[in-house]
Amino acid sequence: MTIERKSPTGILGFPTAPFKENGVLDENALAANIQFLVDEGLSSIFIACGSGEFHAINKSEYQVMVETAVKVVNGKVPIYTGVGGNITTAIELVKLSKDLGADGYLILPPYLIVGEQKGLYNYYKAVIETSELNAIIYQRDNAIFSLETVQRLVDNFPQIVGLKDGYGNMELALEFTQTLGDRIEFLNGMPFAEITMPAYANIGFNSYSSAMSNYIPHISRIYYDALLGGNKELVRQIYVDVMLPLNRIRQARKGYAVSLIKAGMEIMGMDVRGTVRPPVIELEKAHYHQLEAVIKNTLEKYPIVKEEVRS
Template identity: 40%
Template structure:
């Protein structure tokens, strides 16, 4: 799978009735597409994947696929309990998704051979390219990453752990065993902050939660990073991304809650987050507004 540029992870809007609003999602995706993302990752972490039922998951994926209409690859989240993961994979394929981002199974921790079987089952159910998400209970050694990469249909690895030494060894091992076409990307929350470190080990791609609410900032940062404009990278990092990460670290779940709050702040009513996440309080919302305004001012965009 050839992914390039900034990867867009939309939030999942919920209406006043508490259900996913596919109409608002369509607008959210349409607004993002205007800025040219390299891929749309729907019903994933920023999209509150763990909070969606299988039926809601299908509705969200189908709405995104219909709105994108082939203008960018659409990657659907799948994972969690075995039965749900297999069903989500099959329904995502039926909905027209171009691939899957496979989240780790939760609670049940088996041997790595069990993880291989889990991945094979999802790949078989979907018949789509699958990107694995390393985080939580999935922490791979290089040999284990190679074994997973050799499963037909597994095309990439998203890293949400942030162990650069481990990732450097995984990248070398997989590329030697499988080839240069295998896709790696940095999937840490607010990944721009660590993007230079990942680039140093040959991983240029990263997910951008910021793109969901401030694509102007996300694109400006990506351009500066790609063109070697260290001054702009440093300015955006110091005055926008670093303060955002500091705020994010204050409350568990803010990696999603702040993003959704910022989308609302910029004029699109995407509703609240679902439990166990919680919306930011007034003090943190004021801080978030200051950070977003500062970032937009740095790139010459309107708040």
């Protein structure tokens, strides 16, 4: 079997991990979430990653999430899984992802420890060399790479098809894009990536992870099309009308990056109920009502136009 060495591009889908009120993973709600993203034309599914509360799910739940994604997607778009933790766990999840039919994986930052560049290289090397699956390395928190480390990883492991940046240092991001060029894809992985995409798009980042697509994907699509098409006025309008109000709510409490998504899905009538696992907290009532108002205003100004057939 020949593996295509190509990272997903465009708007990337990151499903949640829906839980029932008793805390059990809701497989039906998960399947509906994934199907919604596929139907809305997102380019790929990244399952059991940050939005999927990777930090809070056990291995059996992880397996169910990946199995559900593979079944629902049915080959329509690439599926990437989240892997991470200690090296042994990360390698186990890579193997499981391969066995279950995933197309690749996103390597989340190592657990807790801040390593030197040599240590980071050795961690990612240990994970990547165990499989021929496509790999995307993720820069954020305690995994901040130097250009030399990224070059060394890319030179030694053709499995690496992308770098996702959640750090936000534009000088460093430019070093990557200008030096590595088209050898790998560059993905904007900043929290609420739409907020920073106008800057990232100008330096060679063609893709971003869209949490907002879980509940108002048509806005992500309009925004991204306007950005690529050079419609600066529409980009500005959506930024002011939608992005900034949502981002202000997201920044109100730690952990809202996840719970805001589920609250938005609930407001849009999806079977999620906003339940999250500690240490993440659910939206406070005041913030929930603010979110309702933002979504209501958004739908009034930018109504959903259903297409008969979505490619």
